[in-house]
Amino acid sequence: MSWTSLLALCAVSYALKAVGPLLAGGREIRGHARAALDLVAVPLLAALILVQSLSSGQHLAADARIPALGVAAILVWRRAPFLVVVLAAAATAAALRALG
Amino acid sequence: MTRATSIGVGVGVYGISFGVLAVAAGLSAAQACAMSALMFTGASQFAFVGVIAAGGGVGAAFTPAVMLALRNGAYALSLNSILPRRLHRRAVAAQFVIDETTAMARAEDDPALARSAFLATAISVWVFWTSGTLLGALVGHGIGDPRSLGLDAMFPAAFLALLAPQLRRPGAPVGAIVGGVAAVVLVPFIPTGLPIIASIVGVIPAVVAARKVTA
Structure with missing residues (x-):
């Protein structure tokens, strides 16, 4: 990972936060743009979940990550704390792989 | 104040997992910490290192990270009235506009209380997030094969x-x-x-469906 691209990403992230308050004054985003902004994270997160559970590189793959995601889903549904969800998923995958 | 601290502790734990995953994806501990301190927006950071860890290039990792950070721009606009007036202070405060600070500031009706909730949450979350990342990155360096520990299953669970x-x-x-x-x-x-980038098309049916509900 190069420092240049990492710092560029930090700069872009900051610019996104700062551009509104610094330029727009008291105006607010409304309408379609607001709705799209509110929802943009949803398909991205869903894609990250599924792609990172079901693929290795450019291939679809079924392995221990799928039951791990199932365990995570149950814990999220039961409103378990973030760390419990993440550690349980890792432990499930690790245990299944250790068992072969 | 106690609420800000407890949110910070939760975020710190989240920061530990980010640190572990960032070094497993090939970042140095210093880079992981720099991301947390400077980029300071959790979901984007996870998305970035997640795509890198899965074998994607920096370019492919950049876009989802930026798309996930877009909402901070909307938050910042909605917090406009409680952010400091002076330009340089406003510029500093903008860095701390994230999910947690927005939620805590919005929970207060009184502008003065909203400002102090924003400040307390900003300090607490920043300190715990960066120190959690450092801890995770240091622990993560000692970890062998990330797959045998199930670290690759942590990303989907976190998302x-x-x-x-x-x-x-x-x-x-x-x-x-x-x-x-x-x-x-x-x-x-x-x-x-x-x-991951292509998944953004999902925004279109989402907005259409949301319109039907509100119309």
Whole structure:
């Protein structure tokens, strides 16, 4: 990972936060743009979940990550704390792989 | 203040997992900490190192990270009235506009209370997030094969925990399904990382569905 691209990403992230308050004054985003902004994270997160559970590189793959995601889903549904969800998923995958 | 601290502790734990995953993806501990201190927006950071860890290039990792950071821009606009007036202070405060600080500031009706909630949460979350990352990165360096410890299963679990509360919004379930399925279907056909970017098409049916609910 190069420092240049990492710092560029930090700069872009900051610019996104700062551009509104610094330029727009008291105006607010409304309408379609607001709705799209509110929802943009949803398909991205869903894609990250599924792609990172079901693929290795450019291939679809079924392995221990799928039951791990199932365990995570149950814990999220039961409103378990973030760390419990993440550690349980890792432990499930690790245990299944250790068992072969 | 106690609420700000307890949010900070939760974020610190989240920071530990980010640190572990960042070094497992090939970042140095210093880079992981720099991301947390300077980029300071958790979901984007996880998305970035997640795509890198899965074998995607920096370019492919950049876009989803930036798209996830877009909402901070909307938050910043909605907090406009409580951010400091003076330009340089405003510029500093903008760095701390994230999910947690926005939620805590919005929970207060009185502007003065909203400002102090924003400040307390900003300090608490920043300190715990960066120190959690450092701790995770240092611990993570001693870890052998990330797969044997199931670290690759941590990313989807983390994203699921972030997604779940958002699914209650009108339009969100259809957006999640369309985006998720589109990305998986595209995996064999386009370079690693790009299916995540392509999932953004899910915003369209989500907005359409949300309009039907509100209309």
